Amino acid sequence: MKKWIWLAVSVGILALGCAGCGTQEAKTAGASAEVSERGAETESEEAQTEQEDRAAREQDNGGQAESASGNEGNEVIAFAEKIRTAMAEKDMEAIADLCSYPVGVNGEVVEDRDAFMELGADTVFTEERCAAIAAVDVSTLEETMAGVIMGEATPNIIFKSVDGTLGITGIN
Numbered sequence: 143m144k145k146w147i148w149l150a151v152s153v154g155i156l157a158l159g160c161a162g163c164g165t166q167e168a169k170t171a172g173a174s175a176e177v178s179e180r181g182a183e184t185e186s187e188e189a190q191t192e193q194e195d196r197a198a199r200e201q202d203n204g205g206q207a208e209s210a211s212g213n214e215g216n217e218v219i220a221f222a223e224k225i226r227t228a229m230a231e232k233d234m235e236a237i238a239d240l241c242s243y244p245v246g247v248n249g250e251v252v253e254d255r256d257a258f259m260e261l262g263a264d265t266v267f268t269e270e271r272c273a274a275i276a277a278v279d280v281s282t283l284e285e286t287m288a289g290v291i292m293g294e295a296t297p298n299i300i301f302k303s304v305d306g307t308l309g310i311t312g313i314n
Contacts, residue, residue, distance in 0.1 A: 217308060218280075218285070221240070221301060221308045222301075225237075225240060225275065225310065226278065229267065229272050229276070230276060232263055234263050234267075237266060238258050240301075240309065242310060243255065245258065245313065247261060247265065247312075248313070274298060275299060277293075277294075278293060296314045298312075299312065299313050300312035300313075300314070
């Protein structure tokens with residue numbers, strides 16, 4: 143009999159403890175929902191402000207959307223155009239001048255301009271690479287951690303700012 147009383151008391155204490163936890167969780171869940179609603183409102187306001195700012199910038203630019211920030215975007219577009227022109231003309235000298243050495247070419251490190259020129263046009267101007275670069279819309283290029291990637295996949299050309307100057311860092 144004492145065992146049954148002890149068991150009943152233990153279960154009762156356990157039940158009360160669980161009931162108290164459930165109440166706390168309900169309060170916490172309610173507070174979390176309220177915080178989430180406030181967060182969503184804040185995010186919505188920030189998104190609206192950002193859209194208004196973008197619209198104002200586009201209006202100031204004569205309706206042209208920015209592909210990158212300020213003059214940096216113009217420099218990126220101009221540099222990408224130089225690459226496209228050099229690739230279309232299969233101009234080894236021009237591509238060599240646009241590289242930032244050492245440069246990666248097909249997974250190999252090329253230390254300087256002379257070594258790059260020794261690779262030859264057949265290595266740099268493959269039919270697939272030339273087609274991939276010709277297909278790039280330079281107005282939509284975006285900078286990533288690796289740099290600006292011209293080409294949807296491999297083959298591609300990657301360039302970025304090295305010591306303040308744009309240069310090709312990878313030809314894949």
